[in-house]
Amino acid sequence: MAVASTEKDGIKHTEDGHLNNSCSNPGLISPDKEDVSRLLTVPFSGRIRGGMRPGKKIIVMGIVDIEPESFDISLTCGRGTEEEPPADVSLELCARFADRQFLRRARVSGRWGEEEASIPYFPFIQDQPFRIEIHCEHQRFRVFVDGHQLFDFYHRVASLPAIDTIRIRGSLQITKLG
Template sequence: MAVSGAEKDGINTEDENLNNSLYNPGLISPDIEEDITRLLTVPFSGRIRGGMRPGKKIIVMGIVDAEPESFDISLTCGRGTAEEPPADVALELSALFAHRQFLRKACVSGTWGAVEDCIPYFPFIQDQPFRIEIHCEHQRFRIFVDGHQLFDFYHKVPSLPAIDTIRISGSLQITKLG
């Protein structure tokens, strides 16, 4: 069976007849798989090829909406659905603009853990670009925003390779995933 150019580049397409010229490798990493017809639209859900592992990092670049309320970036074990979200959320980052908080939490076996909220400053500005890096290490995720390390989040989900999906929603536009 022939492999399409998009499949070779790591994009998981349902329709082999899609126009592969729509795929721009500068927008999305081969480690994130997604149907190119929905590329970088919010809400976004894409597969992390091979799951997470120490040394792997996820980069989300975007622009905050002009009148933002909040946005969420989640690393989950499976996609889930709107009615039934995944049982395990390894990391959920939530930017709340009204309270100027950048929260993080995890959900294991359907139970949400405590919310961590202490950060030195709120790094997001309405209508401005940002770059979030999530570095996976053996014991924790290290989160950087615009090159500044903001916090560490220790793993709650025991199997890093099971963390295979990134979900993004809220008051932002995604400009690049890596």
């Protein structure tokens, strides 16, 4: 089934605006090959059906660009615009290749909090595939890259169901989302 996409605010949106994370389809979204480039174009913005809750996970699979600078993956409360992010960003993951950092931070009531930077290793390699899993637990997000737990990020946004949008931008190609 083909799903149309539209572009507004410089971000691609699917027609239904949702990521599929239902129990009936526990795997990743896997659109027809012809639709992949249209649906998963970076920058990307999509809805998280039902918002976040403990036990839910988001999976982002992709390939790092050949000459990457950085990429960001954000879980937000609402879509916002490219210039003005939503007032609440529950988790922003920032891969910075020049200094080999994988930063994370949150924005609550319009104010960015302190960045967390410590990681045991930098997991991304130019022109190579990766798989990021963001597991939502009661008190934190647990982030895995290629099956290895990299860090925990404790919730700053109190209402997990309000976290309803994923935004992805930067030096990567998205191959699957779920």
